[in-house]
Amino acid sequence: MSSQPQSAVPDLSIPSYLNADNLGPWGNYLRQVDRVAPYLGSLSRWLETLKRPKRILIVDVPIELDNGTVAHFEGYRVQHNVSRGPGKGGVRYHQDVTLSEVMALSAWMSVKNAAVNVPYGGAKGGIRVDPRKLSRGELERVTRRYTSEIGIIIGPNTDIPAPDVNTNEQVMAWMMDTYSMNQGQTATGVVTGKPIALGGSLGRREATGRGVFVVGCEAARRTGLAIEGARVAVQGFGNVGGIAARLFQEAGSKIVAVQDHTGSLYKSSGMDAAALLEHVAKTGGVAGFTGADPLANDEFWTIETDILIPAALENQITEKNAGKIRTKIIVEGANGPTTTAADDILHDKGVLVIPDVVANAGGVTVSYFEWVQDFSSFFWTEEEINQRLERVMREAFAAVWQVASEHNVSMRTAAFIVACKRILMARELRGLYP
Numbered sequence: 122m123s124s125q126p127q128s129a130v131p132d133l134s135i136p137s138y139l140n141a142d143n144l145g146p147w148g149n150y151l152r153q154v155d156r157v158a159p160y161l162g163s164l165s166r167w168l169e170t171l172k173r174p175k176r177i178l179i180v181d182v183p184i185e186l187d188n189g190t191v192a193h194f195e196g197y198r199v200q201h202n203v204s205r206g207p208g209k210g211g212v213r214y215h216q217d218v219t220l221s222e223v224m225a226l227s228a229w230m231s232v233k234n235a236a237v238n239v240p241y242g243g244a245k246g247g248i249r250v251d252p253r254k255l256s257r258g259e260l261e262r263v264t265r266r267y268t269s270e271i272g273i274i275i276g277p278n279t280d281i282p283a284p285d286v287n288t289n290e291q292v293m294a295w296m297m298d299t300y301s302m303n304q305g306q307t308a309t310g311v312v313t314g315k316p317i318a319l320g321g322s323l324g325r326r327e328a329t330g331r332g333v334f335v336v337g338c339e340a341a342r343r344t345g346l347a348i349e350g351a352r353v354a355v356q357g358f359g360n361v362g363g364i365a366a367r368l369f370q371e372a373g374s375k376i377v378a379v380q381d382h383t384g385s386l387y388k389s390s391g392m393d394a395a396a397l398l399e400h401v402a403k404t405g406g407v408a409g410f411t412g413a414d415p416l417a418n419d420e421f422w423t424i425e426t427d428i429l430i431p432a433a434l435e436n437q438i439t440e441k442n443a444g445k446i447r448t449k450i451i452v453e454g455a456n457g458p459t460t461t462a463a464d465d466i467l468h469d470k471g472v473l474v475i476p477d478v479v480a481n482a483g484g485v486t487v488s489y490f491e492w493v494q495d496f497s498s499f500f501w502t503e504e505e506i507n508q509r510l511e512r513v514m515r516e517a518f519a520a521v522w523q524v525a526s527e528h529n530v531s532m533r534t535a536a537f538i539v540a541c542k543r544i545l546m547a548r549e550l551r552g553l554y555p
């Protein structure tokens with residue numbers, strides 16, 4: 122037995138269920154939180170709250186495949202913080218999803234929801250599955266079994282999932298139906314991002330890309346960059362990247378480079394985003410598009426642009442490529458695309474980074490509108506939704522911009538200051554139970 126005195130409070134900030142030597146995206150999130158600590162004043166006594174997810178559920182998702190065999194997939198739902206309201210966050214289907222990743226994504230949802238001041242906590246879900254390898258029937262069975270398994274912790278007043286990478290309106294319809302069948306009543310408010318015919322909101326599909334566009338314009342305006350003629354590069358040409366590209370092009374910008382999981386494209390005079398969207402809808406990726414030239418994947422990051430929009434997955438801008446990036450503004454459509462080491466390199470180069478927790482908050486903002494509309498069974502026009510979305514995004518951007526100038530910190534640290542203060546204030550006002 123050791124004679125060393127034991128501290129009453131052991132350091133458990135790295136949970137035993139993660140690999141302490143390789144924390145993955147959760148480590149990136151922890152480093153971001155640490156940067157906020159000096160700005161929280163007396164609220165910093167609650168900081169540890171943000172470093173521990175409130176609740177983690179890991180589920181086995183078995184389904185019968187079309188060929189008669191049984192396959193098992195690993196599923197997660199993490200509720201990071203629910204001090205300000207029910208958990209809220211998407212569900213990701215990807216073969217590389219890990220617990221660390223879902224934890225980080227859930228925490229970024231807490232920060233995001235607080236940064237734009239919607240009354241939600243943060244949550245996220247995921248399944249380790251490559252949905253492209255499943256038939257439609259298999260995808261439906263995976264979705265329904267997963268929803269049933271996490272049904273014990275989700276609900277319209279407790280935790281409300283939404284689409285994320287590789288999930289869409291149809292997946293949300295199956296989730297809503299499964300939850301409703303288990304409850305014995307239709308519960309449209311259990312998920313957002315549903316089809317319009319099932320209580321979905323007008324404008325939801327485009328909301329994240331539109332929010333990226335709105336904050337991109339705000340950043341450009343405040344730095345004296347003209348949107349018309351601006352050179353824009355987009356990584357990820359799915360829901361977020363594709364819509365953002367289309368809106369920038371409609372405003373007169375040139376989409377000079379694009380990259381997705383199938384390859385990269387370049388066209389110095391700007392490619393037709395609408396035509397590229399059609400090509401992706403038909404073929405599943407940007408490769409083979411004849412309206413631009415193919416580009417080596419590594420070169421994508423070196424193209425000179427005014428605005429760069431990472432809208433694919435996390436950890437795309439790292440210390441390896443940050444030094445090569447030649448752009449003025451980065452608008453993070455994806456969650457967690459930039460590591461903290463890359464953040465510092467970009468900062469030193471004078472690149473303005475609009476962080477994910479503000480830049481891609483348009484989706485959750487219109488999800489909030491959808492949830493409100495479902496509860497009141499009263500639906501708004503698309504114009505009303507877009508106007509309200511733009512107002513929320515502009516106000517959030519302005520508040521974060523002001524804090525960044527006040528403390529002379531990055532927009533990311535400023536967004537975390539605004540958000541963490543709101544979350545920890547709720548924690549303090551509520552007090553610790555029991």
Ligand SMILES: NC(=O)c1ccc[n+]([C@@H]2O[C@H](COP(=O)([O-])OP(=O)(O)OC[C@H]3O[C@@H](n4cnc5c(N)ncnc54)[C@H](O)[C@@H]3O)[C@@H](O)[C@H]2O)c1
Nearest residue numbers: 286287329357358359360361381382432433455456481484
């Ligand atoms: N959909 C939303 O409302 C929403 C809201 C907030 C944040 N986000 C974030 O935006 C990002 C994209 O989400 P989405 O909904 O557009 O997903 P999506 O599935 O519609 O599109 C993902 C895109 O990323 C590309 N991609 C995947 N792996 C890649 C790789 N290794 N290299 C280059 N490109 C790759 C895919 O080809 C695709 O174009 C994610 O980080 C997601 O968490 C989405």
